[in-house]
Amino acid sequence: MTTALPPEAAAAAERTRREVCDLHAELPRWNLVTWTSGNVSARVPGTDLFAIKPSGLSYDELTPASMVVCDLDGTPVDGEYGPSSDTAAHAYVYRAMPEVGAVVHTHSTYATAWAARGEAIPCAITAMADEFGAEIPVGPFALIGGDDIGRGIVATLRGHRSPAVLMRSHGVFTVGKDAKAAVKAAVMCEDVARTVHIARQGGPVEPLPQEHVDALYDRYQNAYGQRRQHP
Amino acid sequence: MTTALPPEAAAAAERTRREVCDLHAELPRWNLVTWTSGNVSARVPGTDLFAIKPSGLSYDELTPASMVVCDLDGTPVDGEYGPSSDTAAHAYVYRAMPEVGAVVHTHSTYATAWAARGEAIPCAITAMADEFGAEIPVGPFALIGGDDIGRGIVATLRGHRSPAVLMRSHGVFTVGKDAKAAVKAAVMCEDVARTVHIARQGGPVEPLPQEHVDALYDRYQNAYGQRRQHP
Amino acid sequence: MTTALPPEAAAAAERTRREVCDLHAELPRWNLVTWTSGNVSARVPGTDLFAIKPSGLSYDELTPASMVVCDLDGTPVDGEYGPSSDTAAHAYVYRAMPEVGAVVHTHSTYATAWAARGEAIPCAITAMADEFGAEIPVGPFALIGGDDIGRGIVATLRGHRSPAVLMRSHGVFTVGKDAKAAVKAAVMCEDVARTVHIARQGGPVEPLPQEHVDALYDRYQNAYGQRRQHP
Amino acid sequence: MTTALPPEAAAAAERTRREVCDLHAELPRWNLVTWTSGNVSARVPGTDLFAIKPSGLSYDELTPASMVVCDLDGTPVDGEYGPSSDTAAHAYVYRAMPEVGAVVHTHSTYATAWAARGEAIPCAITAMADEFGAEIPVGPFALIGGDDIGRGIVATLRGHRSPAVLMRSHGVFTVGKDAKAAVKAAVMCEDVARTVHIARQGGPVEPLPQEHVDALYDRYQNAYGQRRQHP
DSSP states (O other), rough: OOOOOOHHHHHHHHHHHHHHHHTTTHHTTHHHHTTOOOOOOOOOTTTTTTEBBBOOOOOGGOOOOGGGEEESSSSSSEEESOBTTTTHHHHHHHHHHTTTTEEEOOOHHHHHHHHTTTOOBOSSSSHHHHHHOOBBEEEEEOOOTTHHHHHHHHHHHHHOOOOOETTTTTEEEEEEEEEHEEEEEEHHHHHHHHHHHHHHSSSSOOOOOHHHHHHHHHHHHHHHHOOOOOO | OOOOOOOHHHHHHHHHHHHHHHHHHHHHTTTOHHHHHHHHEEEEETEEEEEEBBTTTTTTGGOOGEEEEEESSSSSOOOOOOBBHHHHHHHHHHHHHHTOOOEEEEOOHHHHEEEEEEEEBOOOOOOHHHSSSSOBBBOOOOOOOSSSSHHHHHHTTTOOSSSSSETTTTTTEESSSSSHHHHHHHHHHHHHHHHHHHHHHHHHHOOHHHHHHHHHHHHHHSSSSSSSOOO | OOOOOOHHHHHHHHHHHHHHHHHTTTHHHHHHOOOOOEEEEEETTTTEEEEEBBOOOOOOOOOOSEEEEEESSSEEEEOSOOOOOOHHHHHHHHHHHHTTTEEEEEEHHHHHHHHHHHOOOOSSSHHHHHHHOBBOOEOOOOOOOHHHHHHHOOOOOOOOOOSSSEETEEEEEEEEHHHHHHHHHHHHHHHHHHHHHHHHHHSSOOOOOOHHHHHHHHHHHHSSSSOOOOO | OOOOOHHHHHHHHHHHHHHHHHTTTTTHHHOOOOOOOEEEEEEEETTTTTEEEBBOOOGGGGGGGSSSETTSSEEEESSOBBBOOOOOOEEEEEEHOOOOOEEEEEEHHHHHHHHTTTBBBOOSHHHHHHHSSSOOEOOOOTTTTSHHHHHHHHHHHOOSSEEEETTTTTTEEEEEHHHHHHHHHHHHHHHHHHHHHHHTSOOOOOOOOOHHHHHHHOOOHHHHSSSOOOO
């Protein structure tokens, strides 16, 4: 399944493979994945390609070389392994949302519990307003194997502030401008899913007022973190 | 308790011991076991033998040499230690289910919680349909020390898609074509037991429609992972 | 606070200090303790002394030399540090229960949650029947600083199969013939406290019938593990 | 943003930076933080300065040099990075409470769950009476970016025994005489938030009587730990 890439694309693919491989380590680190489940992909800059986890390999086995480079139809064009069985969903998102640079998928426990009930996570704590700017919405139930999952992700996230969607009875997909942002969204999604779940076990939890959500989201998106690169 | 095995069987037993020993590390890694509880066994290919964890040793102490080789009556034929107190149950399964190559037993928390209530885990999320293809069923209460546990496992799993059974008020037994498959089933059983439990804490959870379970199970069993060996 | 011990007692104290120090590592390993809380003590064989954790040191700082040797009144007789603030309770148990060789104390989460409600843990799973042979009972509320805690432990555990007691609104004390047995009881106490708690969240949980508890307890105490020492 | 400090202040700032950097490691160790959230600050002795975490850096990246030294208005006076977005709240506490030597902020799961409901944690277990001497109170909802959070912390903690406050719908702030004490309070706050939450899931939990809380608090604050320095 290997096709020779032009040298510049090959070099870019190599860098993306390394970045995607490295960021996969965050998934077990934050307890978002079990056995071989979950995957990260990212666009290869300057190409119509993306790199994604191979199917069914354990997180310990992943290397940059084992990442699979696919075109935007989800067809592998470079790599020794077959790509994630979720590749079609990732590819659909890249085709439909040009602003998205990376996609992450997990079955993280608390987020998937909300997904199993088909219930959106209300925006009830400031950390959630910061990162998601809204409730985390539920997408439709869709079977794997075609464009249904990708279509459901895009229909739910387009025009929504949240970079995370709870796919009904399935798990989480997150998007980001790059792989780190999409992984962060997956990590924070599980964190707020857990906190709001536990909060509700003890009694009613009110969502934050919309004006507070707006103020928090605006500030976090524009003023948090380092404004410039540091040594 | 050591009997001299023919050289070919001895070599096969050696390989199985190593594999079984290595896979025991997955049980504490995925938080399925406490102190010395839990065990993995696997058939020795080309023989009527299986290798199993020694009784009461901690996971840190396990070595290939400490694994105990037993015949299909559960009688130790090679090894320095006495075998797991669950050996009779493993042996019964091997006698009754020739297609089974390995057996795993744990008291993992969430699965055992379902077992304590005697309640099957409904097939409510796609990851569960993929791996189990059905609800995870409950087997009868049975006392340790004879064939009752083994009989209960076999009566519940024979003809069932699920490779896992929740033995009433006890814990989980899983089976697989090899040790890795049985360990994976034990890991995924706890994962879905936890997710569905947490989902239900927040409100009613509907099982997936049967046709979706069938489609997901069929695809996962036949299309997931790598089709061929890779370097 | 150091007194010169006779050479034989000093050598025995040295061995006990090492054993007690080493077994403290099991408490954070199994997530039973937070910050500096929790402690293990064991009798020094052939003496009327025991070794216990120093007060307020973190688990990372513990060394055999930092363990404090006390007489059975709880008075330190050897060691650079002051002993655990729970020393009086340990000492009372050693004075009142000559069969006890070691004592462990933790505030492990799930066991302490049962203790906060003053509710005994029903014997509802086979692993609990194996290790505890009964419900895990609740002892009285008692303030630290005198013999009240020790008296409450002894009054509750004397004549009871369970090596663990939930001290009301406080935490767990376990006893054992040696330090390893007492630590194992603390580890298993938290494990069954968690499993039975989670089981009950999903619906009613029936205790095991007494005859099953008796059969399981008898077998586990007499047939589990290795009968002889191994290389 | 670097200003030259007088040599003595520079040396003190260097020591504080190292201490604050080291204590940040306790936050992920005790699972209090997710991704880059949470922060520790401490006064630089003999100056009107404090050192705090840089904004948006991961815990793996922190070094003493990356800590940011600020004046008591929260303006950075030394450091390569921009300070935590919570710096204004820390600075307000230092200006208003001269007895406070350090401040810690987290969104730890269970404490934040109580904060999301705006419910104080009742003082129901002895470990909580020891460390907090009272319920853990709730402070007002306040938006980030001015003095509102700091004002809410100070209004709630001034005259209260508890070194921890649950800021409404947000998370935890703790104070201490030094960085270790404030970090300990954050660790223990999450521990008791979790234990009391889980206790209440199983039925009603009574707070301890006030005279018991008083006795426990007095003893722990005055008799726990080592009275003198040890080698």
